[in-house]
Amino acid sequence: GLLGRYTPLDNGTDTVDEVALLELMKKTGYSMMQENGQRKYGPPPGWDGPPPPRGSEVFVGKIPRDMYEDELVPVFEKAGYIYTFRLMMEFSGENRGYAFVMYTKREMAQKAIHMLDNYEIRPGKYIGVCVSLDNCRLFVGSLPKDKNKEEIMEEMKKVTEGVVDVIVYPSATDKNRNRGFAFVEYESHKAAAMARRKLIPGNTLLWGLNIQVDWAEPEKDVDEETMQRVRVLYVRNLMLSTSEETLQEAFSCVRPGSVERVKKLTDYAFVHYRSRQDALDALRLMNGTLIDGALVTVSLAKPAAGRDGGGATWRHGGGGGGDGLFLFQRENGGVEGRRCTTPGPPGLLPAYGAQRVFPLPPGTPLSPSSLQALKPYQMSSYVSLLEHFCYQHSWSPPDYYLFSTPGPKILLIFKVVLVSTQNSYLPDKLCALVEDARELAAQHALWSLGTHTHTHTLGPRYAHTPTLTLWGQGTHTPAPTLELKFVQELSIILFD
Known part of the structure; x- marks a missing residue:
């Protein structure tokens, strides 16, 4: 019926206390309905507006299997006004151990995370609460590089439904060509999930080509209070030749001396201002302007961590093939940049030691060369060796996709995709440094290519799966948040 099936236990009590649930509905005026393996409590009586905005929902894990809405709802009401409470149910009447709670405002969801994560729901029983993933964006790779945004959107709309935007870098x-990938935004998570299934390689061709498709890494939310203090601008689509001095001059348009410092890597940069108001004024004036002939895009940078808007740590992913940038503020005020595209700085790899470094006398003749012209023994990097291997087999270069575990201690792992063979390789170990993670991924791919040809089908949703085992063994660090996120992602697959 209304509350679904339930079975009596051996002790004579019921798995679901229907009386308690009916009392809850009578007290609050909320309705309750069970369908598709979940029981939905809400929306609130008399609700007359649109659903709450994205970011208003939290995921709750590690719920005792014999605990239901009559006990759970009062706990989560402490954080704010509940819009819906969705408890995942077994056919037997027990819950599945997790639920989704949507509040009427985003601030209430953030409050629930801070207040109820690791909350002792029963003696010795602690629940986990984190932001709910409502991903509406797909990563689409192996696209022809001569296609522009309008052409990609037109093609995506032909084969999938619910496309609302396409993001192309x-x-x-060459600003007239794309990087071989795009992010496609859909009107809902369900529309994105349906598109992903349809676009699985082998099912659908774009321009006669097989494409790569996966969930885009969800953008990390930064609370509004932190964003209100940001005074750093993120500038992309710059020319490679544009200098930091040019940017310093261009972004000082607000007033002389307003720019504190500029850090540029390849075609994007971070511009730090002395005051937030100067940053906001520059954002308004500079977004969509031309710098050295390139139309630049400017936005407020999102701090990954930090005590103030100046930011102790700044991160911004380049998207897609792991072409990301990590910036760390040193104690002396300088900024260190680390990119995901380099095999590693001197010192990380033994072959990069002092015994392999030789002086360059003035006038030494130099000629252009490439990795393909070298011998394997001249390469101390697994990344270079893998690229050389692909060249020998007339394959396109490997693509690297970066994933990370949740904080506070972020660990990294790369998935290697060989588009030419439609194979992917994911190592079974995590790394603390980007360079080490890339090297390990290349080493694992080379080992796999030398011993078997099976295709690894783990995608971004499962990128964290091996870490559950690794963190459970070999270390004493518990990983409840990591496990929580994996269960949440798996539940989205099961209930889409």
Whole structure:
């Protein structure tokens, strides 16, 4: 009926206390309905507006299997006004151990995370609460590089439904070409999930080509209070030749001396201002302007961590093939940049030691070369060796996709995709440094290519799966948040 099936336990009590649930509905005026393996409580009586905005829902894990809405709802009401409470149910009448709680405002969801994560729901029983993933964006790779945004959107609308936007990044060297990938935004998570299933390689061709498709890494939410203090601008689509001095001058348009410092890497940069108001004024004036002939896009940078808007740590992913940038503020005020595209700085790899470094006398003749012209023994990097291997087999270069575990201690892993063979390779270990993670991924791919040809089908949704085992063994660090996120992602697959 209304509350679904339930079975008596051996002790004579019921798995679902229907009386308690009816009392809850009578007290609050909310309705309750069970369908598709979940029981939905809400919306509130008399609700007359649109659903709450994205970011208003939290995921709750590690719920005792014999606990239901009559006990759970009063706990989560402490954080704010509940819009819906969706408890995942077994056919037997027990819950599945997790639920989704949507509040009427985003601030209430953030409050629930801070207040109820690791909350002792029963003696010795602690629940986990984190932001709910409502991903509406797909990553689509292996696209022809001569297609523009309008052409990609037109093609995506032909084969999928619910497309609302396409995000394309111009090539760093040729602004008339894309980087071979795009992000496609859909009107809902369900529409994106349906599109992903349809676009699985082998099912649908775009321009006669097989494409790569996966969930885009969800953008990390930064609370509004933190964003209100941001005074750093993120500038992209720059020319490779544009200098930091040019940017310093261009972004000082507000007033002389307003720019504190500029850090540029390849075709994007971070511009730090002395005051937030100067940053906002520059954002308004500079977004969509031309710098050295390139139309630039300017936005407020999102701090990954930090005590103020100046930011102790700044991160911004380049998207897609792991072409990301990590910036860290040093104690002396300088900024260190680390990019995901380099095999590693001197010192990380033994072959990069001092015994392999030789002086360059003035006048030494130099000629252009490439990795393909080298011998394997001249390469100390697994990344270079893998690229050389692909060249020998007339394959396109490997693509690297970066994933990370949740904080506070973020660990990294790369998935290697060989488009030419439609194979992917994911190592079974995590790394603390980007360079180490890339090297490990390349080493794993080379080992796999040398011993078997099976295709690994783990995608971004499952990128965290091996880490559950790794963190459970070998270390004493618990990973409840990691496990929580994986269960949440798996539940989205099961209930879409």
